Amino acid sequence: MSYFTSTRHLVGxxxxxxxxxxxxxxxxxxxxxxxVAGLYLLGVLVTPRTRVDAQLAQEADVGELSAELRRLQGTLRGQKVPPAIQAQTRHIAEQLQVLLPRLSKLEAQGDPNAFTVRQLVTDYLPGTFKNYLNIPSELRSRSDARLGKTPDALVSEQLDLLSSTLDKVSADSIRGDTTAMLANGGFLKDKFGKPDLEL
Known part of the structure; x- marks a missing residue:
């Protein structure tokens, strides 16, 4: 319900x-x-997140975060975004969907990666497309003299960076579980591996 009271939803x-x-x-x-649906999605994407909206984003549960990812992908399908960029976004969404069920655990542990995951869903990923979608679709494949590349190429590079970040987050998460498993294995070996000496 917090999303429905946000500035972005109301503008949409x-x-x-x-x-x-x-x-x-x-x-x-x-x-x-x-x-009409496109106008709503446009309003959600172009509206800056207020301090209140940012707080609500930090309180969103896993279901709301998953829904946010689906909304973004639906927006891209309706905005004539090239299939390759949609595929990159879909890959990032899949990476996030794997991590989201672990979000509560990471947050409870005080893991800084939890903040990264949450911000990727609520800010970094939609923010990557905010200005890009304001550019007419027929101009996104034209090179910009200031950038030396097309808007399509620029947003693709930014998506690659987000995906690489998620690869590191996933590796850290798996490494943490592996370390915990090894520690537990050592405990069990010490506890049960050798029988107590009989007097």
Whole structure:
């Protein structure tokens, strides 16, 4: 429920209502429904997260975070994003979906990777697409003189960086479990590996 009180959701609803008004005035034609849905998603993506929204993001549970990932992927499908970039995003979402069930444990342990995982879902990943989606789709494959590369190439590089970060988080998480298993194995060996000497 915290998401539905956030500024991003309210802005999205406001844009969607404007779309509905345009539909009732007869301006949108047969494509009114996807246009209204697209306006809502656009409002969610372009609205800066307020301090209150950031706090709500830190309180979101695993189900809400998973839903946020699905919403982002749905937005990209409706915004003419190249299949290769969608595939990169899908891979990152899959990496996150593996880590999300472990989030509560990581947070309880005070693991800094927990913050990284949460921020990737609520800020870093959607933030990567925020300005990119503001660029008309037909211009995203054109080279920018200031950057020396296309917006498509730039966002692809940023997604690679996020994916590499998640690889490290996953490796740290597995390493922590392995260390704990080894420690437990040592304890069991010390406790039960040798019979007590009989007097």
């Amino acid at each position: 609803v406001g844009l969607a209502l404007l779309g509905l008004l345009a539909h009732f005035l007869g301006w949108l034609g047969d494509w009114w429904l996807p246009i």
